[in-house]
Amino acid sequence: MRRRAPPARLRSIEPGPDARHATERHSCATRAHDRRDQRRLRESMGQPAGRSSSRRRSRRGRRLMPLTDLRLYVEALRGLGEIQEIDAPVSLDLELGAVIRRCIETGAPAPLFNVLSDHPGGFRILGAPGGTSAQPGMELVRVAVALELPPTTGGLAIAEAIVASLDRPAIDPVVVDDAPVFENMLTGDAVDLSALPAPLLHYGDGGRYLNTFGCIVARTPDGTWTNWSIARMMVVDAKRLSGIVAPEQHLGMVAQAWADLGRPMPFALALGVEPSVPFICGMPLPAHVNESGRLGALMGRAIRTVRCRTVELDAPASAEILIEGHLHLDELVEEGPMGEFAGYIPLDTPARRPTYRVCAISHRDNAILPVVVAGEPVEENHTAWGLPSAAQLLHDLRQAGIPATAAWIPLQSALHWLVVTVPRDWRRRSGVGESEALCRRIGQVVFASKAGAVIPKVIVLNDDVDPTDLKELVWAFATRCHPLLGHAVFDDIEAAPLLAYLRRSEKASGHTGKIVYNGLAPDEWGEALPMRASFRHGYPADIVDRVRRRWREYGFT
Structure with missing residues (x-):
């Protein structure tokens, strides 16, 4: 079947002398931001401002202090060798997606793109924010750190931590009046989604996907249920997004409640939130359970939210970018296809899906947009969705x-x-x-x-x-x-x-x-099982211990 041509290419800017100077200026500004974030991380961990935390101390399993925004998370990962700064200009048009995919498939550190060759600047992109690591004994380090667990925590222990939180009372969020995300704001006619760095991630995608790891906030008309979720969103034009809104999913349920009243659903899209938020957004909690309260129970603290400026919603205050608007179920536009969690770009033609009309865009200075390039394992669908799903199912089975x-x-x-x-x-x-x-x-x-x-x-x-x-x-x-x-x-x-x-x-x-x-x-x-013929199971414990202790003596490394 003939592959559909990709969307129109963005203009690629060759890194000539002027671009190199711009890159150097941007890198200097970025490093200044990073130094401030490093100081904040050390202060949050109770360390003197002039002293850096040692990599060995982080690896030994000391529980991390609260990582209340994405920048603290980046600095925590940097200290563990899990961030790769990229100051070379990179194109949003497939190149960035290809770099992230290679990082995903090799277990390389999460790439932090500081300069985009086909975007005017003011934004950075963090790829593979919840991917796996090739570092020995630290495969799920990004997941563990995001949930403020020791970096070497394994998958079953992470799942058990989530399961344990489900039996604790919810801790509702704390609403604040202001947040750094409102450092820059566009409303009304000034709204232009092209101001944000939406990448073309796969060859064959039907468009540029702005949301791959952000928190969609929606609330029922009666205010009794506030849902946080993740769903892909493709840029349609300067003021519209589109994506899958499945009627059986919670986002679709809330949207339908508004449609039944003849009204579009207010929404907020918080991009670049504190690192634990995507994991609760990906968790399949029962209907009418507020994700924000369950996340509070998991983290042992209230999550800060901030009042949106144009819709009656509260969104995570840690957001790097905040988009506000209304979802219209009755306004359908072509969306997709897109490379997805199963590891394929479907053969399907674009489908007609609901429209998100945007009425406000806010962002921090030098904002960071997290980007997931879905596809063959292991990427964030398999960690931020799969791992919380396993925890929920374990809880359900035991119940x-x-x-x-x-x-x-x-x-x-x-x-x-x-x-x-x-x-x-x-x-x-x-x-x-x-x-x-x-x-x-x-x-x-x-x-x-x-x-x-x-x-x-x-x-x-x-x-x-x-x-x-x-x-x-x-x-x-x-x-x-x-x-x-x-x-x-x-x-x-x-x-x-x-x-x-x-x-x-x-x-x-x-x-x-x-x-x-x-x-x-x-x-x-009955209850009998045959003995396994393996080193761990097939020998007495004292023999296993002796062989392990003498391994180097035998000449092995």
Whole structure:
């Protein structure tokens, strides 16, 4: 099929002498901002202003002090070797997206673009803000630091921290009157989205996507529910955006409540917020639960919000860029396609989707726009959406009486797998007698939840397997799942339309088949499991310890 031509290219500015001088001036200004942010970070951690925090101290696991804006997060990552400053001019037209994709796929530090060759300046872009790292033992360092956990915290521990917060009372946000985001503001006829650096991220995208990691704020007409979410938004023209507004998603529910009154929905789009906010926006909480309060419970402090200037909403006060306006469900424009979380740019033609009409744009001086380049794993859809989803599902399973020791969406599965582990005595703990019945019960809980709507395949294993270890997971799935027996099949069930393999009819109906793979031991074995023939499991503990201690003595490094 012939690939659609990309949108009109932005003019590329060659870095001649004048551009180089502009780059040097911009870099000096950027470094001045960075020095101020470094001082703020040290002060927030109780360190003298003239002393830098050591990389070793950060790695040893001291819990970070509150990172209340994106700039403090950048400085925290810089101290851990997770930021790569780029002062060379980079084009918004595909080049920037390609750099970010290469960083994602190699585990390189998050790129911070200081100079954009085809934009007049005043903005920076942070790529891969929630991506994974190639540093040993620190794969999820950006996620951990964003949630103010020690940098070496692993995936299961992060999920358990989120699960624990769900049983704590909400901590509602604190509303402030002003914020740095109002240092610059455009309203009315002066509004022009081209003033913001919206990139063309993939070759084949239907347009330039301004929102890939921002917080969309919406509130029901009666004021009882304020929803924070993430959804892609493409620039249509100087005053309009468009994107997916699915009716079954919370944003679509709130928008429909306004449409039922014959009115457009007020919205705020907060870009470049404090680093924990995207993780709660990506978390599939139940309807009518305010994400801001749940984030307060997770972080142990109230999140600061600020009153918008043209709509009756409060948005995260940490925003680098704030866009205000109204969402019109009845005004449809062409949007997409776009490279998405499954790892593909769909063959679909552009779809007609609702319009966000913008009435105000505000931004900080030298503002930072976070950018996610969705696609093959592992990127922020798989971390900021996948990891909170796993935590919510683990909480749901335990609430349903299933003795799950872990629920994990493998990062490399692009949200298409969920792995659930249970102890060998799961029969006694659950009251369920057969493994097939347990798998069916797990499927009923998972697929009925908002978090499970996107998950088509569940794998159930005993908890001797670490679901975050891809080698163990592949081995266990290959050797423990009978090809025919014990699986729980769900023939016609709700599904997310962006799943990669769906047929057109399934996308149109929003339904497909799903399955729970039974990787538990045969029922005839009872609670017995064969010994694993591995170094960790196949030898007495004293032998394992002795070999580890003498490893260098044997001549290994």
